[in-house]
Amino acid sequence: xxxETALVRPCTYPARPINGGRLELAPxxxxxxxxxxxxxGWRALVHAPTxxxxxxxxxxxxxAGLFDGAMNHLRSLRLLSGGVPVEWFDCEALCRRHRLxxxxxxxxxxxxxxxxxxxxxxxxxxxxxPTHDYxxxxxxxxxxxxxxxxxxxxxxxxxxxxxxxxxxxxxxLFYEGLVAKRTTDPYPVQLRSPEEEFVGWVKHRWxx
Amino acid sequence: xxxIKEKTSRPAKTQxxxxxxxxxxxxxxxxxxxxxxYPVLPDPNGQLAIITARIxxxxxxxxxxxxxxxxxxxxxxxxxxxxxxxxxxxxxxxASSVSVLSPAGEVLITFPNRYGRLESEAALLxxxxxxxxxxxxxxxxxKIDGDKLPAENTQELLNELQQLFARYHAAEALQVKExxxxxxxxxxxxxxxxxxxxxxxLNQVCPIIAMLKTKGRIKESA
Numbered sequence: 070x071x072x073e074t075a076l077v078r079p080c081t082y083p084a085r086p087i088n089g090g091r092l093e094l095a096p097x098x099x100x101x102x103x104x105x106x107x108x109x110g111w112r113a114l115v116h117a118p119t120x121x122x123x124x125x126x127x128x129x130x131x132x133a134g135l136f137d138g139a140m141n142h143l144r145s146l147r148l149l150s151g152g153v154p155v156e157w158f159d160c161e162a163l164c165r166r167h168r169l170x171x172x173x174x175x176x177x178x179x180x181x182x183x184x185x186x187x188x189x190x191x192x193x194x195x196x197x198x199p200t201h202d203y204x205x206x207x208x209x210x211x212x213x214x215x216x217x218x219x220x221x222x223x224x225x226x227x228x229x230x231x232x233x234x235x236x237x238x239x240x241x242l243f244y245e246g247l248v249a250k251r252t253t254d255p256y257p258v259q260l261r262s263p264e265e266e267f268v269g270w271v272k273h274r275w276x277x
Numbered sequence: 278x279x280x281i282k283e284k285t286s287r288p289a290k291t292q293x294x295x296x297x298x299x300x301x302x303x304x305x306x307x308x309x310x311x312x313x314x315y316p317v318l319p320d321p322n323g324q325l326a327i328i329t330a331r332i333x334x335x336x337x338x339x340x341x342x343x344x345x346x347x348x349x350x351x352x353x354x355x356x357x358x359x360x361x362x363x364x365x366x367x368x369x370x371x372a373s374s375v376s377v378l379s380p381a382g383e384v385l386i387t388f389p390n391r392y393g394r395l396e397s398e399a400a401l402l403x404x405x406x407x408x409x410x411x412x413x414x415x416x417x418x419x420k421i422d423g424d425k426l427p428a429e430n431t432q433e434l435l436n437e438l439q440q441l442f443a444r445y446h447a448a449e450a451l452q453v454k455e456x457x458x459x460x461x462x463x464x465x466x467x468x469x470x471x472x473x474x475x476x477x478x479l480n481q482v483c484p485i486i487a488m489l490k491t492k493g494r495i496k497e498s499a
């Protein structure tokens with residue numbers, strides 16, 4: 070660990086979704102929501118300038134060394150939020166839980182200095198990074214953005230079923246379900262508790 | 278590439294300086310985490326399986342409904358909070374709740390005098406400026422399993438405590454949870470001293486706790 074890394078403290082706990090149960094049982098949600106696959110990996114809040122990775126409890130991730138390839142790419146990324154460089158990225162780090170895409174980082178959000186809504190954050194991310202095609206396993210040690218799926222264009226229930234079929238085809242629990250995210254919310258920055266849940270994100274898993 | 282196994286592997290058995298462990302004598306040890314194999318309740322006519330399946334399915338339904346209710350509650354709180362600050366502005370005696378009516382009954386959104394701790398005052402300064410100290414104070418708690426510290430000797434005790442830990446090269450073992458929290462009468466004076474706009478801005482960094490009550494307020498069905 071470099072001395073630079075040791076000095077960095079997380080600016081927030083990563084947003085923690087509430088449990089929405091199985092999607093087929095969930096009533097419709099008020100407002101506008103996007104859906105994205107829920108990957109089975111390690112939650113990582115990444116500080117790009119130093120390359121430090123923190124888990125969902127705000128502790129340094131011991132497996133950070135496995136992501137050097139993807140991390141180098143992320144460190145070279147220049148994203149501006151309201152003219153200010155983005156430093157913190159919310160990612161899923163793939164390793165150990167299954168054999169697919171080991172060492173890959175899937176960036177699904179960032180902590181925006183300007184406080185823009187999820188819709189704008191996602192637009193910026195998918196412009197800056199190659200997006201993960203959920204029908205294919207990610208390549209090892211690659212860096213991807215997680216593309217949101219608009220329910221007006223893609224039926225979340227169909228996607229939910231399709232991801233489950235992909236798991237069966239790949240013989241592993243690569244996806245855990247879907248996460249619904251309200252498109253109008255800023256990233257919920259908070260250092261009160263790692264257990265605090267954010268109602269703007271809802272996970273719909275198949276099993277527990 | 279690093280190997281995870283390496284990180285978790287045990288030290289070799291021939292380690293010259295074995296781990297010195299404390300003896301806990303007759304204290305009951307926590308059982309190993311291995312999944313137990315329980316005797317299965319006989320179910321000759323399949324009735325138990327039906328009930329079990331029903332419990333599992335209903336648990337899943339409750340979980341989905343719980344999630345949906347949380348979203349609705351959050352939506353209602355978000356919509357009610359600006360009204361709460363506006364109607365309370367300038368008042369000393371502020372109603373603790375806001376009522377929302379529907380054909381099915383009433384929901385109360387209660388705003389208790391309870392606030393979470395902030396990591397620092399940084400987010401407050403742009404909103405309150407020099408008045409930050411009027412509404413917020415430093416709050417800290419040391420993780421010590423013992424009697425409460427006497428307030429009049431706190432600093433002296435802290436200094437000595439730090440020196441003590443440093444003397445034993447254990448300064449890193451001492452942890453402090455530090456933060457900023459509202460002064461005791463903040464919940465009341467915020468309505469007379471601050472504008473609704475300031476209160477809404479503060480609400481972004483120090484959210485007011487709002488609770489919904491429906492018990493005894495739902496209309497009986499005909």
